[in-house]
Every structure is written in C-alpha cells, then in structure tokens.
Amino acid sequence: MLSEVKNNFDKHQEDDYVDFFYERNIPEMLSREGPKAACGDVNGDGLEDIYIGGTSIHGGQLYLQKKDGNFIKKDEPSFKQFSDFEDEAVTFFDADNDGDSDLFIGPGGNNNPPYSRQMQNRLFLNDGKGNFAISYDAFASNVNSVNTAVAIAYDFNKDGFTDLFVGGRSVPSQYGSTPSSFIFMNDGKGHFKDIAPVKNPDIAHIGMVTSAKLADINGDGQKDLVIVGEWMSPRIFTFKGDHFEEIKSNLNDLNGLWQTVTVADVNNDGKQDLILGNIGENFYLHPDKQNPAKIWINDFDENGITDKIITYTVNGKDMPVVLKNDLQDQLPGIKKQNLKNEEYAKKSIQDLFPPEVMNKSVVKQFNYASSCVAINNGNGNFTIQRLPAFTQFSCVNAISCVDINHDGFTDLVTAGNKYDFLPQYERLDASFGNVLMNDGKGNFNCVDCKRSGLQVQGQVKDIAQIKSGAKNYILFLRNDDYPVMYEIKNK
Numbered sequence: 128m129l130s131e132v133k134n135n136f137d138k139h140q141e142d143d144y145v146d147f148f149y150e151r152n153i154p155e156m157l158s159r160e161g162p163k164a165a166c167g168d169v170n171g172d173g174l175e176d177i178y179i180g181g182t183s184i185h186g187g188q189l190y191l192q193k194k195d196g197n198f199i200k201k202d203e204p205s206f207k208q209f210s211d212f213e214d215e216a217v218t219f220f221d222a223d224n225d226g227d228s229d230l231f232i233g234p235g236g237n238n239n240p241p242y243s244r245q246m247q248n249r250l251f252l253n254d255g256k257g258n259f260a261i262s263y264d265a266f267a268s269n270v271n272s273v274n275t276a277v278a279i280a281y282d283f284n285k286d287g288f289t290d291l292f293v294g295g296r297s298v299p300s301q302y303g304s305t306p307s308s309f310i311f312m313n314d315g316k317g318h319f320k321d322i323a324p325v326k327n328p329d330i331a332h333i334g335m336v337t338s339a340k341l342a343d344i345n346g347d348g349q350k351d352l353v354i355v356g357e358w359m360s361p362r363i364f365t366f367k368g369d370h371f372e373e374i375k376s377n378l379n380d381l382n383g384l385w386q387t388v389t390v391a392d393v394n395n396d397g398k399q400d401l402i403l404g405n406i407g408e409n410f411y412l413h414p415d416k417q418n419p420a421k422i423w424i425n426d427f428d429e430n431g432i433t434d435k436i437i438t439y440t441v442n443g444k445d446m447p448v449v450l451k452n453d454l455q456d457q458l459p460g461i462k463k464q465n466l467k468n469e470e471y472a473k474k475s476i477q478d479l480f481p482p483e484v485m486n487k488s489v490v491k492q493f494n495y496a497s498s499c500v501a502i503n504n505g506n507g508n509f510t511i512q513r514l515p516a517f518t519q520f521s522c523v524n525a526i527s528c529v530d531i532n533h534d535g536f537t538d539l540v541t542a543g544n545k546y547d548f549l550p551q552y553e554r555l556d557a558s559f560g561n562v563l564m565n566d567g568k569g570n571f572n573c574v575d576c577k578r579s580g581l582q583v584q585g586q587v588k589d590i591a592q593i594k595s596g597a598k599n600y601i602l603f604l605r606n607d608d609y610p611v612m613y614e615i616k617n618k
Contacts, residue, residue: 164180215276525603
C-alpha cells in the first residue's frame with residue numbers, strides 16, 4: 128500500500144523555549160505546533176513544489192520538484208530576513224491576481240509578545256518563476272497579536288479575487304484565552320482588509336482554532352467554512368452577501384480538543400462529510416457530556432495576571448486537576464483555607480473561591496475526546512461514527528483523504544502524537560500512523576502496519592499529498608525531526 132522513499136528535506140529544528148517556565152499549570156506547550164507545509168506550482172513548470180515552515184533557529188524552506196521526482200531546496204533571499212520567525216499558518220494562493228502562486232505565512236511559536244516584530248503576517252509575491260518578494264502593504268497592519276494555526280484561501284464574496292481566512296491559535300503566553308481570527312478580503316491588488324471584527328465578531332472570537340477546511344456542507348453549490356479548535360465545537364459558516372452566517376448543527380454540542388478537520392464524501396451519497404481528529408480516548412482527562420472538563424479563566428487573586436484552572440467532573444463537582452502545591456504556587460491565597468492536602472482534595476473550584484470571583488470567570492468546556500467521522504445527513508444533522516480503536520490511542524493531528532487501494536472509495540491516512548504536556552497529563556505517543564480502509568459506506572477498518580507499510584514515529588504535525596508524474600506521495604511533517612515520505616503503490 129505505502130512504501131517509504133528517501134527525500135532531501137531538511138530536519139525541522141525546534142528551539143528550546145519552554146512554555147511552562149512562563150505560564151503555570153497549563154496542560155501543554157503551544158510553542159511547538161509546527162512544521163506545516165503548503166504545496167503549489169511556484170515556477171510554472173507543471174510540477175508541485177512545497178514550502179515547509181521553519182522555526183526561529185531554522186527558517187522555512189522552499190523545495191522545487193524536478194522531473195525526476197526529486198525535490199531541490201531553492202535559496203530564497205526574501206525569506207532570509209525573517210529567518211528568526213516561526214512559521215505556522217502557510218498556504219499558496221494567487222494574491223495579486225496575476226496567475227501565479229503567492230505565499231502567505233502566519234506567525235506562531237508562542238514565545239514573542241503580541242505586536243512584536245516576529246508576530247507579522249507575511250505575504251510573499253511570486254514573479255511567476257518561483258522568485259518571491261515580501262509585500263509590505265498587503266495588510267493594513269502586518270504585525271499580529273496572536274499565534275496563528277491555519278490559512279484558507281478562497282474567493283468568499285465571488286468578486287474574482289481570492290480572500291483569506293486565518294485562524295488564531297492562541298494569545299501568546301495566555302493559554303485558554305480567545306485569540307483573534309481574521310477574514311481578510313482582497314481588493315484584487317493583493318491588499319487585504321479584515322472584516323471579521325465588524326461583520327463577523329462570532330468568527331473573530333471563535334476560539335483556539337487548530338484547523339479549517341472548505342466544503343459544500345449544505346448542498347447549495349457554494350463552499351462553506353468549517354472551523355475546529357481546542358475547547359470548542361466544530362462550527363460551519365456560509366458566506367451571504369457581505370458576511371458569514373453560521374449553519375447550526377448537532378456538532379455544536381461536541382466540545383473537543385479538536386486537532387484537525389478534513390472533508391470527503393465517505394459514503395458516496397453526494398454529500399460532503401467531515402473527518403475530525405481529536406485528542407483521543409487515551410488522554411489523561413476522560414470527559415463526556417455529563418462529566419465535562421472545564422477551563423476557568425480569571426484573575427482569581429486580582430494581581431493583574433490572568434490565571435487558568437482546569438477542572439474535571441467528580442460526582443457532579445468541578446474538581447481542580449492540579450495538586451494543591453501546584454495551585455498554591457500559582458495562587459498563594461488558597462493556602463490559608465487549605466492547610467492540609469486532605470482538605471484541598473475534597474473541594475471543588477467553587478469551594479476554593481467566593482461566588483463574586485467565580486462569576487467573573489470565562490468558562491470553556493471539553494466533553495468529547497474521540498476522533499470521528501461526521502456523516503452529513505443534510506439540514507445540519509450529522510451521524511457521528513468513532514474512528515477505529517487504534518486511532519484513539521493517541522491524538523490525530525493530521526488526516527489525508529486518498530483512495531489507497533484504488534477501489535473508488537475514499538480511505539484515510541492519519542497520524543499524530545503530542546509529547547509536550549505537563550508530566551501529570553502524560554504524553555501521547557502511541558500512534559505510528561494509521562491507514563483506514565473505507566467499505567464504501569463510510570465505515571473504516573484499520574490496516575495493521577505490516578500490511579499498510581506505514582510506520583511513522585514522532586510528533587506528526589501535518590500531512591501533505593504530493594503528485595509527481597504518475598506517482599503519488601504522502602509527506603509526514605514531524606516536529607523537531609526529518610519529514611518522512613511514502614509512495615502510494617498502485618497495487
């Protein structure tokens with residue numbers, strides 16, 4: 128099915144920034160979300176090229192595909208002035224309407240303050256031959272206040288010019304707080320204006336976005352915008368006139384730590400279904416709708432610093448996840464009322480803080496952990512089918528839809544893992560990638576690695592499909608490691 132092949136891509140090199148040194152009692156580090164990749168023909172030779180996002184110690188790289196199927200790194204001077212940036216949201220699209228592939232890069236890394244130099248949205252304009260130059264006036268303000276996660280290019284308002292949705296991943300050093308997301312409308316000359324704050328405040332403040340995709344969900348012939356993220360439910364929006372309107376669905380009740388979403392008609396009924404990668408059932412927290420985990424965001428001790436407290440449900444009570452010593456290091460005031468661990472262990476968060484403080488909290492929920500397929504029944508109704516057990520052993524960070532066995536049905540290739548949790552949460556490392564075969568009705572069976580040929584170690588952050596002549600490849604992008612490439616065999 129799949130066969131590993133050699134490649135010439137550089138190793139992704141993560142820096143040594145540790146989020147836990149700057150934020151107390153957060154569950155995971157958000158500084159290590161890359162690498163992400165974008166594919167497109169940048170030099171007009173008909174072959175797909177690839178950009179792989181970089182870090183502050185190893186900048187992003189552009190690789191040109193040659194006729195023999197090899198990829199050669201292109202030295203690109205315009206990228207070098209940003210070599211100390213961390214790339215996160217990346218996509219190729221025609222920004223200035225001249226027929227070639229330009230490159231958008233959004234910031235990440237979580238280690239730079241809002242509006243600092245390294246928090247720039249960057250648009251590189253292509254001369255048609257694969258040479259890029261930074262556009263300094265692409266955005267009204269290039270500097271950004273948030274770490275980004277994903278960029279989706281599409282002509283939303285049908286004026287002939289490609290627009291951008293850019294999903295905000297997090298506010299730097301403020302885990303749990305809602306970052307801004309952006310709807311950048313294109314004037315046709317590669318200048319972009321964010322309409323989200325005025326036209327779509329619901330999208331501007333949608334949550335901690337991790338992924339987004341375009342699909343015609345409601346069957347009206349127009350692509351809709353599907354957005355997922357952590358501590359939020361999948362949301363679907365369709366563009367009407369000059370703004371987006373939400374398509375309400377039964378997915379609105381599934382608050383997950385969603386990592387990715389992709390789209391395919393998995394049961395061949397003509398409707399677009401959603402494949403959703405979640406944190407998985409092997410995660411430290413095991414919530415459900417009756418027993419959700421919650422994050423409480425508030426300045427609990429009124430010292431001017433926003434605190435985050437995660438709880439899980441025990442006998443109907445919201446009990447803090449962290450131990451007494453950890454919480455009192457963050458909030459020393461609780462020590463007086465909780466001199467013994469035994470006292471603390473019996474108290475919910477509502478017992479620890481008075482109502483007038485709790486009522487000021489922003490509360491987000493996590494009540495569904497499974498990676499799943501959402502079968503589209505129409506009218507905003509989806510049938511939820513859990514993906515096979517092997518995919519639940521770890522998080523699913525990336526999903527590729529591809530007909531592996533050439534039977535006309537869409538199969539799935541998934542990959543994941545996350546190592547950067549607090550020790551209490553344990554790391555998710557049980558995924559070696561999975562090939563899931565479709566029976567034609569949207570039911571998936573996991574193929575063992577001996578039959579599939581797939582065995583990818585490490586933290587896979589993205590998957591890119593690349594076509595080279597008659598051959599098709601799947602590239603797995605791994606954090607702080609070399610990319611791994613597999614060929615999809617014809618037999």
